[in-house]
Amino acid sequence: MLVDIHSHILPGIDDGAQDFDDTLALAEQAVREGITHIIATPHYRKLNWLNKKDEVLELTEQVQSFLDENNVNLKVYPSQEIHVTDHLIDELLDNKLLSLDPYDRYLLLEYPSRNLPKNYLETLSHVIDLGYTPVIAHVEKQAELFNNPSLLVELIEMGCLTQLTASSLLDPADGAKCLELLNQNLIHIIASDVHNLDSRNFHMKEAFELIEQHQSIDYVNYYINNSNQLINGEDIIIKDPKKIKMKKKRFFGLKWFN
Numbered sequence: 001m002l003v004d005i006h007s008h009i010l011p012g013i014d015d016g017a018q019d020f021d022d023t024l025a026l027a028e029q030a031v032r033e034g035i036t037h038i039i040a041t042p043h044y045r046k047l048n049w050l051n052k053k054d055e056v057l058e059l060t061e062q063v064q065s066f067l068d069e070n071n072v073n074l075k076v077y078p079s080q081e082i083h084v085t086d087h088l089i090d091e092l093l094d095n096k097l098l099s100l101d102p103y104d105r106y107l108l109l110e111y112p113s114r115n116l117p118k119n120y121l122e123t124l125s126h127v128i129d130l131g132y133t134p135v136i137a138h139v140e141k142q143a144e145l146f147n148n149p150s151l152l153v154e155l156i157e158m159g160c161l162t163q164l165t166a167s168s169l170l171d172p173a174d175g176a177k178c179l180e181l182l183n184q185n186l187i188h189i190i191a192s193d194v195h196n197l198d199s200r201n202f203h204m205k206e207a208f209e210l211i212e213q214h215q216s217i218d219y220v221n222y223y224i225n226n227s228n229q230l231i232n233g234e235d236i237i238i239k240d241p242k243k244i245k246m247k248k249k250r251f252f253g254l255k256w257f258n
Contacts, residue, residue, distance in 0.1 A: 006191035103233030166207035
């Protein structure tokens with residue numbers, strides 16, 4: 001089973017698939033990549049995209065029926081890529097948001113690409129206190145996190161998970177830096193964040209081949225198993241991050257399973 005936990009496969013609701021033809025093309029490509037289960041994560045509260053819970057649930061059902069009718073062997077699950085705003089905690093308390101799993105354990109959270117909000121640690125702590133595990137979307141696109149691995153250590157120590165985009169591993173500019181994050185055990189999930197077949201395709205198969213080449217097949221299996229565990233609402237084993245020198249010349253003491 002190969003699960004893609006981050007995709008924009010639902011038609012006509014954000015900057016991903018624009019219609020059902022696009023959705024079908026993406027689904028067929030997913031199958032060619034070996035993906036069996038995909039979580040639809042349309043943008044929530046980013047720019048003009050709201051994509052309320054009930055609307056996403058309904059559209060996901062329509063897409064699944066459409067794919068079944070077209071004999072595409074892909075299971076689609078509803079969720080959201082939640083842009084973190086001041087509304088986040090209230091909306092969690094009001095049950096307005098979709099998790100990545102049926103047991104409401106994992107949330108896919110997105111931060112602005114440049115600056116983290118000043119209260120981001122406080123907000124994440126509150127999310128965790130409510131019983132959720134934040135999954136920080138495409139950390140390589142958030143400049144502060146990407147340029148300061150010590151911040152990723154801090155987030156992981158809090159109880160967050162991190163997701164890296166498969167295509168970023170193949171990027172000539174950022175690929176080496178992304179691989180270094182993997183080598184430091186600072187990434188838990190590899191996902192596509194697919195939007196289209198042109199500029200933002202899946203690239204999952206290529207990414208896993210690269211990981212096997214630079215790390216090992218055991219690491220490939222680790223990322224695959226993490227996504228499988230996540231979609232089922234089960235615990236994910238966190239590899240112990242390699243020690244990173246902090247700006248204050250100290251190290252976080254982390255106690256996790258290897």
